[in-house]
Amino acid sequence: MSTHAVDRLWPDPASDLDLDEAFADLHLPPSPAGRPLVGLNMVTTLDGRAQLGGRAEGLSGRADRRLMQLYRTGYDAVGSGAGTLRADDFYSHLPSDLAARRVAAGRPPQPTALLIGGSGEIPTDRRWFAHADQPRILVIGAGAPVPDVSDGTEVLAAPTTTPQPDWLLGELAKRGIGSLLLEGGPTTNAAFLAADAIDELYWTVGARLLGTDALPMIGPIPGGSPWANAPREGQLVSVHRSGDELFLRYRFG
Numbered sequence: 001m002s003t004h005a006v007d008r009l010w011p012d013p014a015s016d017l018d019l020d021e022a023f024a025d026l027h028l029p030p031s032p033a034g035r036p037l038v039g040l041n042m043v044t045t046l047d048g049r050a051q052l053g054g055r056a057e058g059l060s061g062r063a064d065r066r067l068m069q070l071y072r073t074g075y076d077a078v079g080s081g082a083g084t085l086r087a088d089d090f091y092s093h094l095p096s097d098l099a100a101r102r103v104a105a106g107r108p109p110q111p112t113a114l115l116i117g118g119s120g121e122i123p124t125d126r127r128w129f130a131h132a133d134q135p136r137i138l139v140i141g142a143g144a145p146v147p148d149v150s151d152g153t154e155v156l157a158a159p160t161t162t163p164q165p166d167w168l169l170g171e172l173a174k175r176g177i178g179s180l181l182l183e184g185g186p187t188t189n190a191a192f193l194a195a196d197a198i199d200e201l202y203w204t205v206g207a208r209l210l211g212t213d214a215l216p217m218i219g220p221i222p223g224g225s226p227w228a229n230a231p232r233e234g235q236l237v238s239v240h241r242s243g244d245e246l247f248l249r250y251r252f253g
Ligand SMILES: NC(=O)c1ccc[n+]([C@@H]2O[C@H](COP(=O)([O-])OP(=O)(O)OC[C@H]3O[C@@H](n4cnc5c(N)ncnc54)[C@H](OP(=O)(O)O)[C@@H]3O)[C@@H](O)[C@H]2O)c1
Pocket: 041, 042, 043, 044, 049, 050, 051, 054, 055, 056, 057, 059, 080, 081, 082, 083, 084, 085, 087, 088, 116, 117, 118, 119, 120, 121, 162, 163, 164, 165, 183, 184, 185, 186, 187, 188, 189, 191, 215, 219
């Protein structure tokens, strides 16, 4: 039971629901053949910006921070690009109540943490590396220096300088990972959209306007988007409201 209340606006409108109960089971669809299901979780302002002062913090409120953990609870792995870890000292390790919820559902207590680097520096001093009880996979590009992580993190070198989503999802499937929650940033999201590997979108709309040139939820796809003239169509799954913020869920498929 959390201290946050939400209203479900669609489907089946209902007021004053407990956030933890409203998102207790995500009812994820089955994984596509040969790869994990990919959900994308992002927060933006009303004018569509995904950064505030170069970071993700401050774009949404406390209920959304708990909701991030609830989404993580439903997935086998939680990943993001190295640019996000360079900007934010984040980690996906779950608090004990949600770890217990996973165990009760017959799953490992923690989702596998995934960090997708390329050729740049990996900030190994971050708290992402600090949780010994969480399996961690660090992906680096071909030829990139192998970071000094002697803490149980599996380092996986890609066959290309920039790891490609299709290859990465195949590697995760080989490890028995059936679902990946991607948490940005916009550059990594663009690579997954280019590969047509976004199946679900969890979008928190913070009730704020910025008017800056900060990155949007999904950056422009290098070389042009395959969807530029035929947009990827989503289906609305649910809409919740917490105060002035909206929690939207879409499915693509
Ligand atoms: N609002 C939100 O919900 C939210 C969520 C997450 C992040 N953010 C914000 O977004 C910003 C970070 O986003 P970002 O777009 O700069 O970085 P990012 O997407 O987190 O990471 C980009 C890096 O990922 C590596 N990479 C691995 N595979 C790749 C591929 N196939 N294509 C491209 N890059 C690949 C590259 O690392 P190398 O540089 O090593 O080559 C690349 O520079 C921060 O300001 C963060 O606060 C916001």
